[in-house]
Amino acid sequence: MSGYPAGRMGISPRVKSAALWGLVGLLSVLVLVQSYALLATPLLPITGALGLGLVVGIVAGIGAYVLEPRLAAWAADRRTE
Template sequence: MDERTKSALLWGAVGVFAFLVLYQGYVLFGNDSVGFLPAFGVALVVGAGVAAAAYVAEIRLLGRGR
C-alpha cells in the first residue's frame, strides 16, 4: 500500500471516530439516540467521504508546493 492511500485511510478513521465522539456527546447532553447501527452507518459514510477527500486533496496540495 502506498503512502497516499494509507494516509487517506487514516484520515477516514479519524473522521469515523470524530463523528462517533460528536454523536456520543449529542446523546450525553440529553438528546434522543437513533441507535448504534444507524449511527455507525453514518459514521462509515462520513469516514468514506473524509478518506476520499483526503486522497484527492493530498495530490492537489502537493501540486501547489505546500
C-alpha cells in the same frame, strides 16, 4: 520503493494517509453523536451512528486521496512565490 515500512507491505503512503483520514472522520462522528447523547437525548440509535460514521469516513478517505496531490502542489507553488 519508499523507505516507509508500509511501502514494503504494498501499501503506498498516499493510501495509508487517506485510510487514516477516513478513520479520523469515522471516529469524529461517533464521538460527536455520543457526546450529544450524553448531553441531551440521543439523536440516532447506535446502528444509525455507525452508518453515518461509515459514510463520513468513506467520504473523508476518498476526499483525502483525491485532494492530497492537489494540496501538495498548491503548497509547493506557494513556497516558490
